[in-house]
Amino acid sequence: MIGMYAHHHGSGHLQRAFAVAAHVDDEVTILTSANVEAATNPDPTRIRVLPLPLDHDGPGAVAEPDRPVLEPTAGGRLHWAPLGQPGLRRRTAMLTGWIDTHRPTVMWTDVSVEVTLATRLTGTPVVSTVLPGRRDDIPHTLAHGVCSALVAGWPRSAGAPVPAGATEPLIPVGGVSRFAGRHPDQADRGHGRARVLHLRGSGGSGRDRRWDAVRDELDGVEWVELGGPGGRWVSDPWSELCRADVVISAAGQSSVADLAAADAHVVAVPEERPFGEQDDTAAKLDGLGHGAVVGHDSTVAHLVRAVRRTLERSRSTPGAGSGLREAWEIDGAAGRLAAVLETVAADSMAGAR
Known part of the structure; x- marks a missing residue:
């Protein structure tokens, strides 16, 4: 079993998870608070989704408007872990409970410092996506350092730096697209009205x-x-x-x-x-x-x-x-990311023998 966490901001993380899951030979469970109707599951018999509660009081969550948000960053050490947040408590319990029950060989987090750390604290190897931008703050540095591998969704020509906190360069796999299996029919492009x-x-x-x-x-x-x-x-x-x-x-x-x-x-x-x-x-x-x-x-x-x-x-x-x-190295990108997950999973299983 391979686990995948897809962040709920926008629809891109969930779409990317389904695209990669389609290239994994093992069974996959995607854990997410995103709207699952925003993406199509390519293989529901092998790829399952575990809906998680949201970790805030905003739209779609069970709001407690009179409860203040207390210490959301734990003194700057995390990105979002407010004290007393019921959704956060429930989603973390569901995550670790699922790991305890299914014992995934690897978890891919796309993306969350808190989910990365919670997963690693269960003794499960983690592969995390490194998003573009400057990510050398304390939470990112900590999360990078506990991962077995770090991947990036851009082409190799755009660079493979060593992220803050890591000891090895990240692995650029190219752009992971839900449309990678299609090829554009451009007969209508460039003709007629612009x-x-x-x-x-x-x-x-x-x-x-x-x-x-x-x-x-x-x-x-x-x-x-x-x-x-x-x-x-x-x-x-x-x-x-x-x-x-x-x-x-x-x-x-x-x-x-x-x-x-x-x-x-x-x-x-x-x-x-x-x-x-x-x-x-x-x-x-x-x-x-x-x-x-x-x-x-x-x-x-x-x-x-x-x-x-x-x-x-x-x-x-x-x-x-x-x-x-x-x-942008679209062709084969999802397969390359899936191969990273399977390699980390195989290494962890070999080490456990």
Whole structure:
């Protein structure tokens, strides 16, 4: 049995867990507080999901509004472990109880310092995802140091540093995408009326009105918008990704991986995240020379220029992709991550004999 923990922020962590689980030969249980309806289980007979309660009093949790949040970081040593939080207590008990019952050979945490530490304290080997950005604070340093291996969802060309607290370099596996098994049919890309797809994910905040002004500036362009609070959602946006001449998207890891799988021409808009995660991902993308990156505070005029330049590049070679799929190492990424888990599991079993 292999365990996987998928964080509940956005839908990317759960989608990534299912993608990797599909490449694992052993049985898998995904433990998560995320909305499981946001992703498709590729093999329900072998891949199970254990829903966990949320560890806060926000939407979807059992709120106790009169209870104050006390010492959530344990003096700066953890990221989120408030005293007296009932959801946190129950989810930790469920996690360790599941480990005691099923005795997984390895747990992959994507991502949580607290789940990583709780798992390791049961004597279970842990593999953790290292997200982009600066992660040299005390909690990350502690979590990195207790892991048997550390993986990253970016290509090898973007670097394999030794994370703070670790003794070995992390293992870049490439971009893990739920669409890795598909290949873009680009017959509609670059022909007819220019088409711009604006993706607004589930992990962001409010609507960025700058893009409404950009849309109004682009005469003759078909503008399609998906996602965001109150927006139109589709369960499978693959055809939209492949039809668009340009895709405007945040720079979350799963978002970039899905765009790369479609070999899309991208305008990346990094959103503000802790530790500069999306800024770092966008910088890696920019360093490969694929797509355009705009800033948090870019003017409407700058955004219009970025979209137009990307449109010109896309339309100059009708039907061709951007090259991002190969550069971001989409093909085989989920299998490479699964292989890391199976190697750690095999080593732990050999050591236990």
